[in-house]
Amino acid sequence: MESIVPASGILDFFRSGFEHTAWRLETRREYAADQSSEEYQQFLRGIAPPRDDDGPWFANARAQTADGRRIERVRLVDEPPTDNQRYLLATTPSNLAAGEDIRYLYRSEAGALGLASAGDFWLFDSRILARFNWEDADRRMELTTDPEQVVRACQVRDAAWHYAVPYTEFISRVPSPM
Secondary structure, X not given: OEEEEOHHHHHHHHHHOOOOEEEEEEOOOOOHHHHOOHHHHHHHOOOOOOOOXXXXXXHHHHHHHHOOOEEEXXXXXXXXXXXXXXXXXXXXXXXXXXXXXXXXXXXXXXXXXXOHHHOOEEEEOOOEEEEEOOOOOOOOEEEEOOHHHHHHHHHXXXXXXXXXXXXXHHHOOOOOOO
């Protein structure tokens, strides 16, 4: 199966597109969606991001995890972290409060494990691989069930999850995200 979820349908996909697990590997140093927000610009000026426990993503994540589904991520972080990585570290408490489990892995360690080149992806129920198309706003998430690609994503997930550390442990190693 190959299909496309337009940017406008991504949140709807997260409401109904998986039964058990949604797992993400975040490999980019910067995300334009973050950088275009006023909150990010304020963060760069030293203003801490407010908790956003009621936004659409967080409300959905809370509902999904309350129903027993898991939403997990591993974020690769540079040494030192980029501004965007520091911003994500500062906003992670909202994700955690919504029930997500987010873990961190230094990019150098991921590179040594052969994981850094996997690129950003979501893996749903170990059977649907989703990659964001960063070049075309009309084709934001591209889905595949190609067995070779899905199995490789499962291998990357298992290794990344094994070596990554929970947010509370990681944040204690990193200078303040602000």
